[in-house]
Amino acid sequence: MADAALISGLLSNLAPLIKDKFSLFWSFKEEVQKLSSTLSSISAVLEDAERKNVQEKDKQTEDWLRKLKDVAYEVRDIMDECTFEDLRLQVNRRNASSSTLIQVTNSITRPFSIPMTRLKVGHKIKDVQKKLDQISSERHKFHLRESIPDKFASSWRESMSLSSCKQVYGREEEKKKIIDILVNNTSGACVDKKLSVLPIVGIGGLGKTTLAQTVFNDEEIDKHFETKIWVCVSDEFDIKLVIKAILEEKAESCLEELQKKVRKRLSGKKYLIVLDDVWNEDVNAWDQLRSILDCGSNGAFVLTTTRKKNVAEIMETIPHFELSSLSQDDGWLLFEERAFVHGKQKPPHFINIGKEISRKCKGVPLVTKVLGSQLQSNCDENEWYRIRDSEIWEISQNENLILSILRLSYYDLPYHLRRCFVFCAIFPRNAEIEKERLIQLWMAHDLLPTVKNQEMEDIGNTIWNELCRRSFFQDEKFDQSGNEICKMHDFMHDLSESVMKDECYKLDANSSSDGLKRKIRHVTVMDDEFVKNSVRSLKKIEGLQSLIFLNVTSATDMQIFLRALKELPTLRVLELTLIRDNRFSQLLDLQLGDQYSKIFRNFR
Template identity: 40%
Template sequence: MAEGVLFDIAGEIIKKLGSRAFCEMGLWWGVRDELKKLEATVSSIHNMLLDAEEQQKQNRQVKGWLEKLQEIVYDADDLVDDFATEALRRQVMTGNRLTKEVTLFFSSSNRLVYGFKMGHKIKAIREKLADIEADRQFRLEVRTGERGYTTMVRDQTVSSVPEVVIGREGDKKATVELLLASNSKGNVSVISIVGIGGLGKTTLAQFIFNDERIKNYFELKIWVCVSDPFDVKIIVRKILETATCKKSEDLELEALTSQLGNILNGKRYLLVLDDVWNEDCEKWDNLKKILLGGSSGSKILVTTRSKIVAQISSTEEPYLLEGLSPSKSWSLFLHVALRGQEPKDSKIKKIVEEIVKKCVGVPLAIKTIASLLCYKYSENEWGTFLENELSKVPQNENDILPTLKLSYDHLSSPLKHCFAYCALFPKGYKIDVKTLIHLWVAQGFIESSSSTDCADDIGLKYFMELWWRSFFQEVKRDKFGNIHFCKMHDLMHDLATSITGIGTTINPVGLSNTRKLRTFLLPHQRFFLETSREMSIHLNFKKLRAFGVSGFGIKTVPNYIKRLKHLRYLDVSENYEIRTLPNSITNLQNLQVLNVSFCNSLMELPKDIKKMINLRHLSWCSVSCPFQNFPVHER
């Protein structure tokens, strides 16, 4: 996971083990001494983790040591959560005190049995941690105090957040003229915008897509984000869904092609295929044959980083998008960092010129570095940043990831976790921001200074700061002005993936270590996923914090979901055939979010739902509103 995650998890373990509640639990189950020993061991490791996480960048031995440590730290975290969950379970048991004691005596939670079992688990984890600590063959410094990161909030209101675009007026004019020109080769012609990542190809295409002349010229406009994989059936389905504004049926390619033909035939259309990577001529030709039914003047606009893609797809000369000119780069930097005002100090002005030069005309790099400096440094400190950090970044005009990584390095630890977690989503995925915040909370990424702080409100602040720093883009609001959806730039997704060391794992096919899995999501927008419609929660998924099968076509929620005692987030929405939820779901005392929206056949909620004392969000919006008389109250 992201750098710093072990430090924070260890810190949370220490905080919980040192709390009064855990002290009382330790006394009750007769394991107080073991818990205190575990706390001491974790504290000893915690004090050196900051130095270890810094050293791992240059020392493979340290990196390997941290990888071994990570698994045991997560085990310790799960163990602590087990204790807290058992305490919650006892709290919600029904009946008088005598009934409760009799029930507990004959259960696996018998005071003596549970204490004996947990005592052995605590000791085993503590000894593993001690062995790993003793096994290191390198020196680690003890670091105390805070990391030195700060979180700042700009004074602009949320509604004034701009999408900063400077210097592309000429590119827009030239590309619009290409699209409005008469076709020289058949009814449908293909034009490509090609350039390195971060130049603003998608932004330019959006400018063009919303231009008034384009709106008036084309009868039908369709936007599809392609990314990987390039699957003709999936792309055709996406085109259909965008053109009709409704979910497409799961039909064979021939039937989908017929439906698309009925929509395109006789119409002058513009189709934008954003972020194309496919370099297979045959796949492209197969797609193009399906799209030839438009009337004369129809255009397909492709954005790509690959010149090979542009070559095999284009019928016209590709449009090569270049970096911003020095003057436009300067203007963009000033717009983000200094509200458009030039620095008065000539020394600072020279420093800015050097910083802008190192961003090699790439708008994403300019915006990211400018927002970092705006947040983290006063103008007088910009020279220090240039000399000590930016100058050490490898300068490669074809790879700006090292430059973007600088901005990531300056995030607070919680923000690092929240950003890196987004590597789970596929490229081009439209992220529901409310859901994303719920997932952050479920994973324990939200830090609060007070028990009265609302985790969702803090999560929204995290999102806003990441957005301001250009880690998110294309933010959309609902009709009430609330932030609804967002996307990540492909390069930011690449950065998140490089940080976590994983690919897209939201699709769980082929997972090898399911026992440790904390997130299992099958997204509703899974055009890439072809699998059976049976829900099967693997029995090894016992450590899950988040589980989602929205729109997956399941008919029942298995009774054994009760075994997922760490679960905080459960989404079974848009499964139209679910009629009931098992009452065993009320054993999930840690559950914070339950989403059963648009489960239109669901007639009632479990009778013991009051036992779910941590439930904060119950989403049940439905066409038939079966729970309209259900009493819902704020906690």
């Protein structure tokens, strides 16, 4: 999907960049002025183009937006190339001997005086101008109208505090039943089995993980079980990864060694392991994991959460617990908490509309929270009616309905929040996202708006807080090192991927480098074999901007990759995580220019 928020960010950043670096383009004065003028006129109709694309599902407008996005990236790449050339010449000047100082100084004041360089840049500017002229003429054919300045500009918040204590509504009875099963084994299950398995089943967004968390952290559970372990499984059911999560190990080991370690840790103990978000339908894979874990004392338990009944039936030794929707009363309490500011009087007509909206949420907590947060402190009665009367409620399938509702809330976000949120599609599902790291990534890609008298880090912090407040991020907490982290719900991750599907690609053991298409902008590599076998395939990507390696297993692999860097001139972010005997070595500092942020990642 070609999203107007991404395009708006590109266009809004290009204008000041062209102005700031105009001296570099003195040889192309007229061409650059025309380029800037064309970009400004196209930017004025973005909002109307998005309305046609989203509300009217106009395919021609969607194609127009996609072409505009591609050309905007091309223009930015030209700006980056010119800026890099300027920086390179400045370095040469600092390093020059006195005998060559005058010659180098002349090159810097006229960086495109070299005929070949000037010819190359001139052709690129001419080429993108031709494409922009075509795009500009098409906007008249589509009857796109100019809009008022970004309607979201006034929604910028200086600060936002987040409550660390959020009440869970309508799950006390379910929590009590599950604790009773875990502690007293009241399910009627066969007691001669050492390891009992109880799955919690329900559609996405229903609160399975939240319920499991309240059970896991209950005082009675703390007293009953000797050991408690939480494992987020998600899409890939990898036995080695599950066991390593139980052991809290990162170093590579064979399965035989891992199973010995985990059995040594759990043997004879009454333990509780939560396997959250299981999708595995392979009976043999589950039987293998169960046989490894079946070493505790009587009363050892595995509590799992899953969306699929057939997955639950593979694992269960106790009939699965099917989670129901919230009651209308509990759904309203959750909506009320999110939509209305505490301590302020609630206008009766807003309460009535709010109750109608909360009923339409069908007791799904994620939808209720997101819509309630969207309407928080919104005094525009028409906006409340718009949500209540939206056609999205007519969608029949539950999970399609949830995604459609979340998409409605997404399009309600200001452009700067939208582009920062969808960028998070680069992270693997269920990843813990570190705030400081994410803000650096936003800065490196020029996703943050400029706010007078504010540092970029402070602006990024405000955006983080706002996305948390609106429930686009969840599970905010501080890790053991004191870093603030969060997660994205699966549906939120699906939403970000649906917007960024043409720009993001994740390479793991189940994917292929064949999927690295020319228009991909961000690549996350989770398979170290890629470094050895396919790293040079990256050069076919024309505008690669982010490259994140999560599991580089040796310094040799890293060197192979670094040699390929010269093929990636548009790269803005490089992250390498070197896993080596659990020891941390020095940070990688890659600085690609004065307008780029430095991105640091640990080698470990």
